[in-house]
Amino acid sequence: MVSQILFIAITVAAIALFSFNLKKVIRNIRLGKDVNRSDQPAKRWLTMIKIALGQTKMFFRPVPAVLHLFVYVGFVIINLEVLEIMIDGIFGTHRIFGGLGSVYNFLIGSFELLALSVWVACAIFLIRRNVIKLKRFMARELKGWPKSDANYILITEILLMSAFLLMNAADAKLQAMGAHHYITAGAFPVSQYLGGLLPDTESSLIVIERACWWFHIVGIFAFLNYLPYSKHFHILFAFPNTYFANLEPKGEFTNMQSVTNEVKAMLDPSFTPPEAEAGRFGAKDVNDLSWVNLMNAYTCTECGRCTAVCPANLTGKLLSPRKIMMDTRDRLEEVGKNIDKHGVGFDDGKALIDDYILREEIWACTSCNACTQACPINIDPLAIITEVRRYAVMEESQAPSSISAMLGNIENNGAPWKYSPADRFNWAKQD
Ligand code: SF4
Ligand code: SF4
Numbered sequence: 001m002v003s004q005i006l007f008i009a010i011t012v013a014a015i016a017l018f019s020f021n022l023k024k025v026i027r028n029i030r031l032g033k034d035v036n037r038s039d040q041p042a043k044r045w046l047t048m049i050k051i052a053l054g055q056t057k058m059f060f061r062p063v064p065a066v067l068h069l070f071v072y073v074g075f076v077i078i079n080l081e082v083l084e085i086m087i088d089g090i091f092g093t094h095r096i097f098g099g100l101g102s103v104y105n106f107l108i109g110s111f112e113l114l115a116l117s118v119w120v121a122c123a124i125f126l127i128r129r130n131v132i133k134l135k136r137f138m139a140r141e142l143k144g145w146p147k148s149d150a151n152y153i154l155i156t157e158i159l160l161m162s163a164f165l166l167m168n169a170a171d172a173k174l175q176a177m178g179a180h181h182y183i184t185a186g187a188f189p190v191s192q193y194l195g196g197l198l199p200d201t202e203s204s205l206i207v208i209e210r211a212c213w214w215f216h217i218v219g220i221f222a223f224l225n226y227l228p229y230s231k232h233f234h235i236l237f238a239f240p241n242t243y244f245a246n247l248e249p250k251g252e253f254t255n256m257q258s259v260t261n262e263v264k265a266m267l268d269p270s271f272t273p274p275e276a277e278a279g280r281f282g283a284k285d286v287n288d289l290s291w292v293n294l295m296n297a298y299t300c301t302e303c304g305r306c307t308a309v310c311p312a313n314l315t316g317k318l319l320s321p322r323k324i325m326m327d328t329r330d331r332l333e334e335v336g337k338n339i340d341k342h343g344v345g346f347d348d349g350k351a352l353i354d355d356y357i358l359r360e361e362i363w364a365c366t367s368c369n370a371c372t373q374a375c376p377i378n379i380d381p382l383a384i385i386t387e388v389r390r391y392a393v394m395e396e397s398q399a400p401s402s403i404s405a406m407l408g409n410i411e412n413n414g415a416p417w418k419y420s421p422a423d424r425f426n427w428a429k430q431d
Pocket of ligand 1: 310367
């Protein structure tokens with residue numbers, strides 16, 4: 001009875017804490033400007049199913065894709081087992097679904113094989129990051145917390161899978177001994193080989209089985225509450241992120257309606273533009289970005305596939321689209337903490353531009369969209385870069401001299417070059 005009360009208390013506390021932190025994250029995302037992404041629902045559902053559920057974009061790199069698939073499927077399927085743990089924990093039963101007979105044996109056997117796959121995949125991921133030191137994981141933006149975060153997640157998953165397998169190994173031995181409460185249920189294709197590592201006395205086995213059971217479920221609750229602080233948030237946000245992703249062709253820029261109206265009025269004197277809303281051109285800080293940009297930032301897995309294909313990064317420029325996403329999330333978290341501490345509207349004197357994203361970074365971007373194409377969960381770093389550039393040009397008139405000259409030429413000559421439109425065909429007159 002005591003353990004049931006303790007279990008219920010831990011469950012309620014874990015869910016309440018997660019809901020509290022999730023609400024804060026949603027509040028932060030809502031700081032962004034409104035953008036309508038309710039169009040084409042059928043296409044949006046399809047995109048979400050293909051990209052988030054089907055992981056189709058992961059398969060551009062087949063080996064990590066298969067390993068990631070093990071972790072992903074293992075995480076989803078093994079958590080079905082959590083349902084049984086929850087019921088057992090609340091009602092004091094043991095293997096409540098054991099009565100399903102061969103179906104139950106099949107499920108537990110599959111969970112064990114998946115747990116082993118997850119264990120192996122996480123070990124390989126740890127080796128790739130810490131021993132082989134893959135270039136993609138050695139960038140400057142991954143130093144410190146992001147590196148530790150990735151390692152903590154992988155180690156936790158290994159520990160959780162180990163606890164699950166050890167729990168089953170002890171349970172199988174107790175079942176074979178005919179121990180009270182340990183009904184005969186489940187098939188143990190992996191953990192049966194761990195039985196030799198465990199003691200043979202019933203009392204010790206019960207201690208090990210219970211310890212692993214508690215570790216497994218408390219570990220899952222701890223992991224749940226770690227998500228809001230981690231890049232692993234993508235396991236939840238990948239779904240809305242792909243649903244609300246931009247469906248327009250890549251390379252199509254979002255025009256500002258107020259500017260479009262001004263141009264229309266210039267070309268057509270009979271057109272009267274509606275009163276322009278007061279506001280900022282482009283993005284100086286996170287609340288000038290759209291809520292989709294901000295959700296992108298929380299969804300980024302920091303995998304670096306975008307940076308690995310970025311021509312600016314590949315040619316030694318400072319720009320890394322992964323860092324753009326990480327900077328946006330870091331700044332948004334800071335703004336959120338300021339709201340918690342000082343209330344809405346507090347100005348800490350900082351901004352996304354300069355304090356996080358450097359001008360050298362944004363002007364290195366070629367707007368090629370390789371990053372958005374490569375992202376396995378349809379994140380759009382270019383949208384943020386474009387908005388920050390818009391701010392620099394339209395609010396501050398600050399752009400590298402080559403770009404300022406080009407903008408001046410477009411304004412004066414109708415082309416990016418310094419020649420008058422009247423001279424445009426001079427080349428054709430030469431002998
Ligand atoms: S759009 Fe910009 S950030 Fe993205 S890959 Fe191209 S150059 Fe890099
Ligand atoms: S933006 Fe996409 S590709 Fe780039 S690091 Fe984040 S998840 Fe990976």
